[in-house]
Amino acid sequence: MKITDKYANENFNDYIHKMGRIILSCTLIIILLVPTLICLKFDIFPPLKNFFNGFIQVAMVYIPLCIAEFLTFVPMLGSGASYLAFITGNLTNLKIPCASMAVENAGVEPNTDEGDVISMLSVASSSIVTILIIIVGMVALVPLKPILSSEVLKPAFDNILPALFGALGAYWFVKQWKLAIVPVVTSIIFAVIIINILKMEIGSLQGVLIPILGIISVLSARIMYNKGKL
Amino acid sequence: MNYFDTANSNFIFIVCGLAILFVLSQAVVFLVLAWKRGIVLGMSKNTMKSTIKSSAIFSIVPSLPIVLSLMAMVPILGIPFPWLRLSIVGSAPYELISADIGAKSMGVAGLGGEGYTAQVFANSMWVMSIGIIWGLVYCIFFMKKYQKKLRNVKKKDSSWAAILVSALYFGMLSVYIGPPVIEGGLPLITLICGALIMIIITSIIKKTKAEWLSNFSLALSMIGAMAFSVIANFII
Numbered sequence: 001m002k003i004t005d006k007y008a009n010e011n012f013n014d015y016i017h018k019m020g021r022i023i024l025s026c027t028l029i030i031i032l033l034v035p036t037l038i039c040l041k042f043d044i045f046p047p048l049k050n051f052f053n054g055f056i057q058v059a060m061v062y063i064p065l066c067i068a069e070f071l072t073f074v075p076m077l078g079s080g081a082s083y084l085a086f087i088t089g090n091l092t093n094l095k096i097p098c099a100s101m102a103v104e105n106a107g108v109e110p111n112t113d114e115g116d117v118i119s120m121l122s123v124a125s126s127s128i129v130t131i132l133i134i135i136v137g138m139v140a141l142v143p144l145k146p147i148l149s150s151e152v153l154k155p156a157f158d159n160i161l162p163a164l165f166g167a168l169g170a171y172w173f174v175k176q177w178k179l180a181i182v183p184v185v186t187s188i189i190f191a192v193i194i195i196n197i198l199k200m201e202i203g204s205l206q207g208v209l210i211p212i213l214g215i216i217s218v219l220s221a222r223i224m225y226n227k228g229k230l
Numbered sequence: 231m232n233y234f235d236t237a238n239s240n241f242i243f244i245v246c247g248l249a250i251l252f253v254l255s256q257a258v259v260f261l262v263l264a265w266k267r268g269i270v271l272g273m274s275k276n277t278m279k280s281t282i283k284s285s286a287i288f289s290i291v292p293s294l295p296i297v298l299s300l301m302a303m304v305p306i307l308g309i310p311f312p313w314l315r316l317s318i319v320g321s322a323p324y325e326l327i328s329a330d331i332g333a334k335s336m337g338v339a340g341l342g343g344e345g346y347t348a349q350v351f352a353n354s355m356w357v358m359s360i361g362i363i364w365g366l367v368y369c370i371f372f373m374k375k376y377q378k379k380l381r382n383v384k385k386k387d388s389s390w391a392a393i394l395v396s397a398l399y400f401g402m403l404s405v406y407i408g409p410p411v412i413e414g415g416l417p418l419i420t421l422i423c424g425a426l427i428m429i430i431i432t433s434i435i436k437k438t439k440a441e442w443l444s445n446f447s448l449a450l451s452m453i454g455a456m457a458f459s460v461i462a463n464f465i466i
Binding site: 007008012013016017019020021023024025026027028030031032033034035037038039041042044045046050051053054055057058059062063065066067069070071072074075076079080081082083084086087088089090092093094096097098099100101102105106107109110111113114117118120121122123124125126127128129130131132133134135136137138141144145148149152153155156157158159160161162163164165166167168169170171172173174176179180183184186187188189190191192195196202203204206209210211213214215216217218220221222225230 | 236239241242245246249250252253254256257258259260261263264265266267268269270271273277278280281282283284285286288289290291292293294295296297298300301304309313314316317318319321323327328331332334335336337348349350351352353355356357359360361362363364365366367368369370372373374376377380384390391392393394395396397398399400401402403404405406407408409410411412413416417418420421422423424425426427428429432444445447448451452453455456457459460462463
């Protein structure tokens with residue numbers, strides 16, 4: 001196969017899946033290799049029973065939650081970008097807002113060949129920046145600490161999600177307000193129930209709420225679509 | 231020996247550093263792949279360049295809370311392992327909760343408390359590492375099939391496929407709209423402020439045809455709203 005052939009239409013999709021699978025398998029191995037090497041070096045393997053106890057508690061929540069995340073986020077990002085985004089994490093607060101605006105600003109349609117390219121470029125560039133910033137943050141931990149955790153800046157970092165999603169929401173909801181009504185109203189109702197009635201911390205439930213609101217939003221869109229209201 | 235001597239040892243620094251280097255190199259690989267694909271598709275280099283630039287600039291500020299999380303984890307788990315965990319899959323709340331579960335399942339009251347030995351630290355490490363690998367596992371086994379399914383939906387009814395993706399996206403956005411509306415106070419002020427700045431920037435772009443500005447509209451609105459929350463905090 002010529003080098004350019006692999007970037008041609010149908011070949012590229014197969015190629016990206018192949019690459020994605022290889023890279024993700026390597027990442028998985030590395031994730032397991034790190035604690036293995038550390039435990040070997042210091043001879044600190046925990047008893048299997050205790051590990052298993054902890055593992056089950058975490059896995060019980062994350063095995064289903066990750067299915068929901070997978071089903072929700074892959075259509076938004078396209079496959080190439082998804083492979084990388086699932087390695088680097090921070091999907092809702094970084095990768096998806098970043099990629100969705102990039103696709104919009106590039107003037108291409110999401111989920112087309114061009115849209116996938118922009119989405120991949122955006123997620124890759126965002127991932128590189130985040131990794132580099134964490135490195136800088138780690139190296140400069142001592143001098144940065146008083147600045148980043150200062151009382152003056154605290155409200156800014158406490159409210160970074162409302163700042164981000166206020167802006168994103170305004171942009172998209174103005175464009176397609178009909179699609180926004182049901183999920184936004186449902187989200188407000190959920191917030192009343194969780195914050196005011198159940199008195200629970202809503203931040204910890206956001207991972208569960210994303211697929212739930214996703215389903216509600218898709219169902220309402222389908223109903224409107226069938227009735228020809230969209 | 232204190233578990234911190236282990237947790238902050240050069241060995242763990244090197245192992246975690248190499249793992250992060252691998253992930254960083256993968257991001258570069260994807261960047262190059264996408265770039266070459268874009269060229270073959272006949273996309274403009276300028277468009278692709280401005281995507282890379284605007285995504286990089288936007289990502290700076292939302293990455294700062296991750297550094298804050300690192301600062302919160304370091305006194306408990308040492309520097310290198312939290313550094314690795316925050317650079318790959320997962321998020322700060324997940325890491326702390328799963329580390330704590332790892333400690334408790336060793337019969338220790340909690341993170342860094344009495345009896346938190348190097349071995350307990352190792353158990354925390356294992357639980358944190360394996361607890362959240364499922365996204366990767368699903369991608370390896372099901373991404374190709376899922377992508378095919380999505381493409382079939384698109385083939386059958388392309389306008390519905392576009393609405394479906396938007397609806398999923400709107401579901402996710404909405405999750406973050408409800409809480410500040412109900413909490414009121416600074417979160418609500420910041421939310422409204424972010425929305426207003428975005429609307430203003432968008433209308434400026436429309437009027438002046440300053441298309442370049444659209445690459446920065448999200449970063450500017452977000453930072454503007456954050457700055458306003460600092461000011462509002464002084465006033466209220």
